[in-house]
Amino acid sequence: MELMHGASMLSRPAEEFGNDSLVEDLWAIKALEHAEVHFNLLTSVHPSQLRLTPYDDQIYATFRQDFPDLQVGRLTDDILKSASEKLKWRQFAEKFNKMDDYSYGTLMRADASKEFSPDNSIFVFRVQFLAIEIARNREGCNDEVHNKNKPTKKAETQSQPEPAQ
Secondary structure, rough: OHHHHOOOOOOOOHHHHOOHHHHHHHHHHHHHHHHHHHHHHHOOOHHOOOOOOOOOOHHHHHHHOOOOOOOEEEOOHHHOOOOOHHHHHHHHHHHHOOOOOOOOOOOEEOOOOOOOOOEEEEEHHHHHHHHHHHHHHOOOOOOOHHHHHHOOOOOOOOOOOOOOO
């Protein structure tokens, strides 16, 4: 019940909260849950087959048009959040402002070959996360983490009927 109340709070205008630590905690929880769900998808479905939104093709094409040389395998705050990059990302994001949650905060793995961890996380906005993860899926950067962490298939046990005596 408390989580439902928290979720409804997050849909209210930001101006109502100032620097409320409860809201920050709720956002952190939501971002962590999103990161866990995404990682489970990456390890369950081959990244080249994974569709994150109905707009993947448009997001990817626009991303590569706006950021043709960005190497998405390993990213840092410096690469994504310098003054010039912030402006480019803001302009990119505005192209997708009709998408739900396009500007929500999201955790992303800094190094695509590794699992989520406090040292391998960057806080980005949702459409930035989608653009980078779609590129990682299509360009093979998520293959290594998928192969290292995919669930093992349960050995199928076939019961043999007892021989008739």
